[in-house]
Amino acid sequence: MHKKPHSKRFIHTNIPRFLISKKAVEMEMENRNEDKVESAVEFPACDDVKTNKKDDEEELTVEQIFEKKEKEEPSWKKQLTVRAFVVSFLLSIRFAFTVMKLNLTTGFIPSLNVTAGLLGFFFVKTWTKLLERSGMLRQPFTRQENTVIQTCVVASSGIAYSGGFASYLLAMSQRIVQQSDKNSTDYKNPALGWIIGFLFVVSFLGLFSVVPLRKIMIIDFKLTYPSGTATAHFINGFHTPQGAKLAKKQIRELGKYLSFSFLWSLFQWFFTATDECGFQNFPTFGLKAFQNKFYFDFSATYVGVGMMCPHIVNVSLLTGGILSWGLMWPLIETRKGHWYSATLDPEDIQGLRGYKVFIAIAMILGDGLYNITKVLSQTIAGLNNKIKENKTMNLPLANSPIKNPLSFDDERRTKLFLKDQIPNWFALGGYIAIAAISTAILPHIFHHLKWYHIIVLYIFAPILAFCNAFGCGLTDWSLASAYGKIAIFTIGAWAGSSHGGILAGLAACGVMMNIVSTASDLMQDFKTGYMTLASPRSMFVSQVIGTSMGCIIAPCVFWIFYKASPDMGMSTSEYPAPYATAYYEIAKLGVEGFSALPKQCLNLCYAFFAASIVINLIRDGLGKKRSWFIPLPMPMALPFFLGPTFAIDMCVGSLILYIWQKRNKDSADALAPAVASGLICGDGLWAIPYSILALVGAKPPICMKFLSRKTNNKVDSFLGS
Numbered sequence: 001m002h003k004k005p006h007s008k009r010f011i012h013t014n015i016p017r018f019l020i021s022k023k024a025v026e027m028e029m030e031n032r033n034e035d036k037v038e039s040a041v042e043f044p045a046c047d048d049v050k051t052n053k054k055d056d057e058e059e060l061t062v063e064q065i066f067e068k069k070e071k072e073e074p075s076w077k078k079q080l081t082v083r084a085f086v087v088s089f090l091l092s093i094r095f096a097f098t099v100m101k102l103n104l105t106t107g108f109i110p111s112l113n114v115t116a117g118l119l120g121f122f123f124v125k126t127w128t129k130l131l132e133r134s135g136m137l138r139q140p141f142t143r144q145e146n147t148v149i150q151t152c153v154v155a156s157s158g159i160a161y162s163g164g165f166a167s168y169l170l171a172m173s174q175r176i177v178q179q180s181d182k183n184s185t186d187y188k189n190p191a192l193g194w195i196i197g198f199l200f201v202v203s204f205l206g207l208f209s210v211v212p213l214r215k216i217m218i219i220d221f222k223l224t225y226p227s228g229t230a231t232a233h234f235i236n237g238f239h240t241p242q243g244a245k246l247a248k249k250q251i252r253e254l255g256k257y258l259s260f261s262f263l264w265s266l267f268q269w270f271f272t273a274t275d276e277c278g279f280q281n282f283p284t285f286g287l288k289a290f291q292n293k294f295y296f297d298f299s300a301t302y303v304g305v306g307m308m309c310p311h312i313v314n315v316s317l318l319t320g321g322i323l324s325w326g327l328m329w330p331l332i333e334t335r336k337g338h339w340y341s342a343t344l345d346p347e348d349i350q351g352l353r354g355y356k357v358f359i360a361i362a363m364i365l366g367d368g369l370y371n372i373t374k375v376l377s378q379t380i381a382g383l384n385n386k387i388k389e390n391k392t393m394n395l396p397l398a399n400s401p402i403k404n405p406l407s408f409d410d411e412r413r414t415k416l417f418l419k420d421q422i423p424n425w426f427a428l429g430g431y432i433a434i435a436a437i438s439t440a441i442l443p444h445i446f447h448h449l450k451w452y453h454i455i456v457l458y459i460f461a462p463i464l465a466f467c468n469a470f471g472c473g474l475t476d477w478s479l480a481s482a483y484g485k486i487a488i489f490t491i492g493a494w495a496g497s498s499h500g501g502i503l504a505g506l507a508a509c510g511v512m513m514n515i516v517s518t519a520s521d522l523m524q525d526f527k528t529g530y531m532t533l534a535s536p537r538s539m540f541v542s543q544v545i546g547t548s549m550g551c552i553i554a555p556c557v558f559w560i561f562y563k564a565s566p567d568m569g570m571s572t573s574e575y576p577a578p579y580a581t582a583y584y585e586i587a588k589l590g591v592e593g594f595s596a597l598p599k600q601c602l603n604l605c606y607a608f609f610a611a612s613i614v615i616n617l618i619r620d621g622l623g624k625k626r627s628w629f630i631p632l633p634m635p636m637a638l639p640f641f642l643g644p645t646f647a648i649d650m651c652v653g654s655l656i657l658y659i660w661q662k663r664n665k666d667s668a669d670a671l672a673p674a675v676a677s678g679l680i681c682g683d684g685l686w687a688i689p690y691s692i693l694a695l696v697g698a699k700p701p702i703c704m705k706f707l708s709r710k711t712n713n714k715v716d717s718f719l720g721s
Contacts, residue, residue, distance in 0.1 A: 306656075493591060
């Protein structure tokens, strides 16, 4: 489940990236061949060429439209403007709060690519219009510059996911470790200095590992990269006349719902004097259901996330919540005193909490194992097919005529994509240099992680980075978290429990996740740049600058949350960080075995591990059109230890989108991403003043609490006496 968020482009989990535009991505997946993509999308002709040849203009392809509009493409250096990076920096801070909050609550991170591109378009377009009116505009705003902003912002905010603030890094902390073992002293608490240092030495390796493969992936193999392609369609659309008008409507809707979401969060704060007060504790379905976490908590964020998620994801979440909190946990609780001690604290890992955590982990591992096997097999098969195709295409003309000559768009894009080369010696030298520095520094940050562990990781990392980038190009499926879990088991078991294997495994997870995640993200950006005529050099530089921003911004934002929430990581906290607990227990399981599990827990884990694989097999066996009613195992697992509350919120968002699509599908497809982004960003924006108020000790003035009639009578009697 972790995407990139995270990833970076998607919910950073083991399910497909949340679609930037369902319509755009579905269309892209159906049109695998690049020469077919262009004919599937219609772009409006420019206003200044609307003449009596209107019918001819409607047949223009994307690049023919821009060739008429643009005199020449800006050089790669001109694409990297100061204003682009100023806007990127401001948007990176904004998005870091949003991603961090989602990371620390549910772990679901929707794609922010379109929001980044849209806000970048709005701010720079406003900037250039003001300068144009004053006669001071020197360089017009181009789609290439827009692509640079989008790349930089998503690279920066992506570190908020791959940095592990809600997973492997927080899993090392005393708060998480001592939930499982109260006497353990083998932990490493977060500190701003070492986190920033760690991110700087591991976050750039993935970029250098796949740079030499960019031509093979994009030009030779023509991989689809649906998220990157859909983002490019949006950016190209923004910069056509009618696309700019639509972008203004989207900005207006985003601003409207951002303001509403922020003000709603502010209003709710006044009624939350204690932890059990406020609208977020409203017993929507009754007090008994409320005790089992079935209620709507009026969260604009999760309603927005639900609008961005495919309907099957939201239904899967709710199904998992009903199965666990509605059926399983109440039944297991009746076995208290038989399967586990009745005197144990509810949060003890050897009690009911053990079932919640380990059964969810079993489903996550089962889903991860299935998908990593599936994607790797698809990667090998796809790679084999591409090699065969290239061999066929390279036969002499007399024996094998060229069947698919390049379209105008592909020819223009290929020419410019190959124009600004990034030398292979630069990529190889950069990887070796950063790997050497990292190998020297990491053992000083994590004493249990030895230099030979790191060297082994860096030998295998480029292979896994290639597999992740290639598989993502075929399926839009990032398996960064799955590769991270492999590192946990291998390095943790190698180090051993007596030599800090748990911390070593978690640190190794961070190293591997950062490499494979940034590798697939960079290749997505190369695809976006290919389709918007942005230079590979400008894409690489903007990715490096965005990653550098993220290595500073993300830890600082996390530190604000960490200091403002002393109970972060606890299941009762506003920021429960469910994946931190899961990652720690996975590391502990890999090093110490199953000795800590309560009775029958292991058998249930086996059953749900197998069920996760079987569900995936059934879904794939039935096919996409016939498996719409079968839930996804990965989203089902999350409510097992977090509760179904946020799933209800997301289902409300999904219901709103469904009704909207039924009433006006075109309007929903065009504006729903902006509305959802506004709801998410507005609530996320509230995190800044909320954190400041918490740090200065300001308390809400009112407690709005809900009591049963019996309890209320007791309170009245007590107050009356």
